[in-house]
Amino acid sequence: MNHFANPDRLLIVDDERITAEFLRDIASNLGFSVRIADSFERFCEAPEGFNPTAVLLDLQMPGRDGIEFLKVLAKQKSEAKVIVASGMDNRTISTAHQLGMVLGLDMAAALQKPISVQTLRQELRKVMQGSQPLTAASLAEAIEAGDIQPYFQPKVTRDKNGGWTCTEVEALARWHQADGSVVLPVNFIDLAENNGLLKPLTDSMLEQVVIQLATWNARGCKLRAAVNISPSLLGDCAFPDELEWLLKRHKVDNNQLILEVTENVVIAYTSATIEVLSRLRVKDFGLAIDDFGTGYSSLEQLYRMPFDEIKIDRSFIKRYQSNKDIRTIIEAIIMLGQKLGMTVCAEGVETQAAFEFLESTGCDKQQGYLIGKPVPAEELSTVICKDVSEYRSARAIL
Ligand code: C2E
Ligand code: CA
Ligand code: CA
Secondary structure, three states: OOOOOOOOEEEEEOOOHHHHHHHHHHHHHHOOEEEEEOOHHHHHOOOOOOOOOEEEEEOEEOOEEHHHHHHHHHHOOOOOEEEEEEOOOHHHHHHHHHHHHHOOOEEEEEEEOOOOHHHHHHHHHHOOOOOOOOOHHHHHHHHHHOOEEEEEEEEEEEOOOOOEEEEEEEEEEEEEOOOOOEEOHHHOHHHHHHOOOHHHHHHHHHHHHHHHHHHHHHOOOOOEEEEEOOHHHHHOOOHHHHHHHHHHHOOOOHHHEEEEEEHHHHHHOOHHHHHHHHHHHHOOOEEEEEEEOOOOOOHHHHHHOOOOEEEEOHHHHHHOOOOHHHHHHHHHHHHHHHHOOOEEEEOOOOOHHHHHHHHHHOOOEEEOOOOOOOEOHHHHHHHOOOOOOOOEOHHHOO
16 A cells, blocks of 8 residues: 555554554554654654654653653644553543643544553544545445444442442444444434434334343343434324334333433424323333433423433533532432432443432432443443442343
8 A cells, every 4th residue: 555645644653562563453454554653763753755644642652751742743733633642640641632732733532551442443533534424325324234233331220228230221322334443423413313314223223222121131131221212203103102012022011111302302392292202101111301401491391291210411420529509400400300200310420429429419320431331232241330339230140
């Protein structure tokens, strides 16, 4: 391959030969032309004409700190997308990341080592210029071919003894590409919405999730799973019956399925929507109001709509520590939801401190990276409740 004709040229800056070669193999497989610089000198004399479009920089090089590398790149007026990586603590890495931005560099990501192959692939794909843009046609094909699949993120629920048990998961769509990379929903939900593809996408997700629930049932593990529902389905009066039929076919109980509807669409509810929601509840499906606190639903709407769960948006959980008012809002939402007979789930729980704060507020359910990241069904047992505390969980059975 002519390196200079390739639109994706990666410079790997790492003094450990074995690591650098490992990274090179992954990047080459994705389609990058790769050069390795294993010293500051090599880095400064980057091969004539190579002109990297991306740089993967290890911040710890012998005798030099990563900052000097960033300064050289800035001096070269490099337009490359820069990924910094290091075994140092997160704060140091993100400081370097910020400094790069101040220097005018295009900082793409800050990664802590060890980096999983999956994360690395994802980040490298994001900085690729030559990669195929996602189109409505390729999305339609992917839905048809079953390349959009659910990953599952565990949720823990407070049990009668005050402990926490994993009995629920949220299904999140992932688009598997031919090269092994995985595209996140932020990159295709709008595309689906604008091209009439949300219905087939949601239908496909629902079917796969129900089949997975049936598989878990057969193993004696009766989990509940939440699926994000496109607002357009809520105006379709045939939807509750179709859904009930799907679950019946796979012998899954209706209350094993929770439908999550983002709060942003609550405002658009029409009489058809109210009818669909009411019929879903009568059929005993779970109904959760998602991203609560970010939309415009009035208390009146909250009271009138037949939801049985509120999910507090993760932006609140993120800021709870630095802001007393946010803590008050979280506590008020939990109290309000529970007084209205709903359960309340906190999203985006990333730290033990957040977990304990939410536990102290009486929150019923918690979900977030602390408890487990979204993973394919077969990996769920390995992520549930690793070292948070002694949750009783579905792990042993899955
Ligand atoms: P959401 O429904 O609010 O889903 C939770 C998102 O937060 C997921 O992102 C999840 O990976 C992420 N998350 C979970 N725990 C944490 C945490 O502790 N920290 C942080 N920073 N993030 C956390 P994801 O999978 O990228 O999904 C993004 C959004 O895309 C979802 O937000 C949902 O609105 C939408 N989406 C996902 N799957 C589907 C689907 O099948 N259909 C529809 N209509 N929308 C979907
Ligand atoms: Ca959701
Ligand atoms: Ca949410």
